[in-house]
Amino acid sequence: MNKYSDKIKSVLTDLGLSLLSIIVALIVGTLFIYLTDKSPLDAYSALYIGAFGSFRAIVNTLWRSTPLILTGLAVALPFRAGLFNIGAEGQLLMGGFTAGIVGFYFTSLPTIIHLPFAIIAGMFVAGLWGGLPGVLKAKLDVHEVIATIMLNYIAMALTINYGINLFKETGRPATPRIMKSAAMFNFNNMNKYPFLKDLPLSDLFSQPAIRLHLNFFLAVIAAVILWYLLFKTTLGYELRAVGFNPDGAEYGGIKASKSIITVMFISGAVAGLAGVGEVLGTHFSFMQGMDAGYGFTGIAVALIGQTHPIGVILGGLLFGALAQGGLEMQFSGIPSEIVMLIQALVIFFVAALQVFKVYLAKRKAKGGVE
Amino acid sequence: MPREDNYILDMQDITKIFPGVKANDNVNLSIKGGEIHALVGENGAGKTTLMNVLYGLYEPDGGQIFYEGNEVDLDGPEDAIKLGIGMVHQHFMLVEPLTVTENIVLGSEPRSGLMLDQKTAQKDVKEISEKYGLFVDPEAKIQDISVGMQQRVEIIKTLYRGAELLIFDEPTAVLTPQEIDELFDIFKSLKEQGKTIIFITHKLKEVKTISDRITVLRSGKSIDTVNTEDVTKEDVAELMVGRQVLLEVEKTEANPGEEIFKIENLNVNDNRELPAVKDISLSVKKGEILGIAGVEGNGQSELIEAITGLRKIKSGKFELRGKDITNFNAREIKREKVAHIPEDRQKRGLIMDFDLKENIILGYHDLEPFSRNGIMQYDNIAQYTEDLIEKYDVRGGGMESQAKNLSGGNQQKLIVAREFSHDPEFLIASQPTRGVDVGSIEFIHNQIIDRRDDGAGVLLVSAELSEVLSLSDRIAVIFEGEIVDVLKASETDERELGKLMTGSQAEAGGESNE
Ligand SMILES: Nc1ncnc2c1ncn2[C@@H]1O[C@H](COP(=O)(O)OP(=O)(O)OP(=O)(O)O)[C@@H](O)[C@H]1O
């Protein structure tokens, strides 16, 4: 018997189940497309072509999945420690806003200092924003769902209502544009750099409307780091122990309060990086509406990725593809409501799948233990 | 075809395979109508699995089941219940905030209109409880009644659904000696009324007292079915284990050294903030085993949780090697070379979703060689796990399988392996052999005595009077949160302890604590 075969099998079943829920969602979606007199086949082929049909489509799918991977991670990590982080939205806003301020305020820093500074500042502030509900939970037993929801509202008020207002004179609902030195590298500009322009794909990347930027790679790196943290480090061991069985963890001398605060700080910082990337890589200023509900979609991304960091990358790519392909679907005449509905169906069936899985596990456990 | 006419149940060639484990391997079990049949075997022998197959919880991979002469196909517990098969699980499946009556009728309630017909329900419950001598308080909430009463509720529940064949999975593991006697009276009256009983146990004394016939499983196979009157306890033990087993503890006289652990005037509250431990003072010496005897629920759990850093105390203090450790947390206490086998292995002792190698380092996971600079050293851990699994004979799946897939007794052995492997100088053992088979009890007892002879102090809590009596050097009797007496184990017996434990002052006064 191969000791890894069971593990691989269980990962495959998980993946299979996720895939199944997507297929069911698409099938149910056809019913709604019929209502619009369009052919579902045309609609879905538009979806596919929009997301994967060309080099540009694929690259922009990656671009759209970037913030979703990050918010998905910000939900998945605390989930493993038994916490439900509804606050990725607020953490994203705080991170993005901070990066936006740092990005325009310092006018004469070289990129090598300015960009990392803006990224780290954004992640740090967002980390504090996530850590705060952690502290409230650990010290005062305030439920993290309540605390994070409240902090979402406060973050919106602080950044959008109050923060952007400070810069009314720009004439648009945004902070001033960031300095070039704080902008994230965009692949569209590859052929402007001496060394990179000789790379094989640089021509393809230089075609218009390519939006992929550095943050996608930061997101993938973040996922790998979190995977390592969760499954290879002592901290990760403790987090998972607390998540599975707080009483057992306490017996094992693990301080739940320390784990809770740490995990919430880290996930806040990761959600913050989503906002940082939108500001420094996509919009070049902190704008009203740039959060686009990423924090909440992140919950679905985390669930479809089975709260496993690598699964979350896949989940983020799926939702990125739905968003990118959804545009093409709209161009082909499907109302945007239907596009949103299909995305909602995917979320719905993924959630239903989780309930089903819990049921399965219960049924198994009923017989499995003594 | 069933093999004999008077068999109410005949399970033939049952096979059940889990990934990597053949839990049942062509098992045969035939039960006569109206008998009490004991199912015994080592931990992981496949007893629970076989009963889960019978109750429709598991689909067997092979074999046939005949019930009352007909072959049956059980797709779920509903099918089993319809046939008249009922099961009382070891972990009760009751709804805590509901009343006894509500729990019993749940799922098949008598109704008047849309409402629960309380009157009929209570009448039915009363009828059953009187008929079989199953005393329950119909209006009490589950969360407020004793474990013994909860079990009676489970029994009434199965009878209410018309059970003729009742399955009990280790029903006595969680009961006090008095409750066990009561349960056996219930068994007898069930039998008189024509019911058939299958029960699983690890206690051979119980097998001899109550059963008519015995079936022995070993490593998934049915070894033999014998008439109880034809065999001795030793015979059964040998059938189970495949070798001779020492049923009595063999130990030499203790050789106590200086004091290692001392409790002074300890007061602890329970979960409802009522006093549970009242002004207890105790001391344990190096090289001795101090047993705590008492009916469960008299403050033992709170006492142990307090001194292991898992529960806040109200007042008092405790010292280890003369060092005040009253305010130490669980981790700090562990680091003082204190080992702790907790009474509830599933709640405290294990992370059920972790695999064996993650569980076997719980509490030591941040120490070398398991962890270095904050990185887990899984290669070292795997090596370590392999050694311990072998040394402590933890069976049923390798180090990558989750603790929840182990049989109950093997879960216990996993904890024992972990706690004994860090040279403890003070060992706190709560119900160390609960749910463990005879062979492993022998092994665990020997381990405890070895630790003692190595000079460790041991504090032992057990609901099993014979265990306390045979292992301990001194015995402290706890009643309603107070230590009523401390006796030399060699100078007392079950009768005297029994009296002290229930609060009736014994005539004999043992030596006092100080
Ligand atoms: N759900 C499961 N998944 C995988 N393996 C299992 C599962 N349930 C039981 N096993 C394995 O099957 C074997 C038989 O287990 P079972 O629980 O029937 O033993 P048992 O005789 O009841 O032991 P105990 O006396 O310790 O309760 C064990 O090796 C156990 O590890």
Ligand SMILES: [Mg+2]
């Ligand atoms: Mg069992």
